[in-house]
Amino acid sequence: MNPAQTVARDLVAVGASWGGLQALRTLLRGLPPELGAALVVVQHRSAHSHPTVLRDLLAAVTALPVRDADDKCSLEPGHVYMAPPDFHTMVEGAHLELSVDAAVEYSRPSIDVLFESAAESFRDRCVGVVLTGANADGAAGLARIVELGGAAIVQDPESAERPEMPRAALAAVPSATVVPVEAIAETLVELCAERGVAV
């Protein structure tokens, strides 16, 4: 652990688009069950996509419980919450809020909307992770996370299935930690609290 870095981060907001399923599976597979942070994941998908199949595909590779987010559900450490299709998912205090406000840059859920709310609720305890994708969603939100003292991780664009989204995130946050997707779990373990340890 970086000795200068002693903030126990306990919220990880993850954004993924094109190619996200594979990247998310790799990321979740590497996370230990004692991770002391809640993960909230926006994966871009069609409004009409199957409501539970993504959750099940991800749950199959991790010991962490994976849930579809309901409005006002509480965030628990070591749990993974999937933003449902056709809603924005936001973090408010220790729970999630959903909305059917207009799509942002053609996306609902929008990664920026999740990231900005996560930043504004969890401040320096928030980590933002931008994975593969072919648009620029998440870049502005990641900048907001860093602006309020949170940490930023971006999947190495060279190894991403689509490099545009990681590149846009890096252009907005040049100081972000850049790692291949296989190393993101390890980086999160270094940044985040451990379960059972008082924060």
Added chain:
Amino acid sequence: MAVPLEREALAANAQLELENIELGLLLEAVYRQYGYDFREYAFSSLRRRVWRRVHEEQLGSITGLTDRLLHDPACMARLLSDLSISVTAMFRDPGFYVGFAEHVAPQLQTYPFTRIWVAGCSTGEEVYSLAILLNENDLYDRTRIYATDINQLAVDQARQGVYPLDRMQEYTENYIKAGGKRSFSEYYVAGYDGVLFDPGLSENVVWAQHNLAQDGSFNEFQVILCRNVLIYFDKALQNRVQGLFYESLGRFGTLCLGNKESMRFSAYEDSYEVVDAEARIYRRLK
């Protein structure tokens, strides 16, 4: 134990605290000047919507917006639309309509007359969808729908029954998935860029302004639909509105919520049984 944040982050955090104070003051001003109480609305959505209005008014701060709306009712009307109108679609969540036809319609067919409350009808898409479904289940003629919204402008728009032409393809697909029995185009006439829905569909609809956060019950209903409205309220207000619904439903009355709204986090969970978990349809027990 946290090390001090860098100076920029400290300044950004202080700015955010200040903006939260400004937002609280704006809500207080809106309440005291205009009587609308948004103080228990879900904060993250509210903050986004208020900022959108700040930018559209080409203002630099929430306090600037407070100043303008206190002196200009037209500005308040624009903010009210931002805070109350949500983007919806006809037959949004087709699975809900399938569940309604399967579980609720047969019960209604045993009643001589049914009153349904669509609470938070916004611009009316759901009301027309419901009217179509009731019509296709031979229920419409003995039903009265009370469609209410906090925003009078939305209610007026809903009453017109006019919707953009370019959404009809999506609505038609939704209608088919929702178990529609006819051709969707039978229900509207297309004009240049809009369509007008069959006025017969709103013949049994009573349109009215009603504020869930502040107004009381006004009738007893067999069915209440309130989908994707409670998500805009905080937990305390959600519980109060659940209380209003409970009082307004007859015994064995049906409550329909949005597909990501759960009875689980409500104080009234034990007063209902689950009729269709996926479609979020509940029946009042006691």
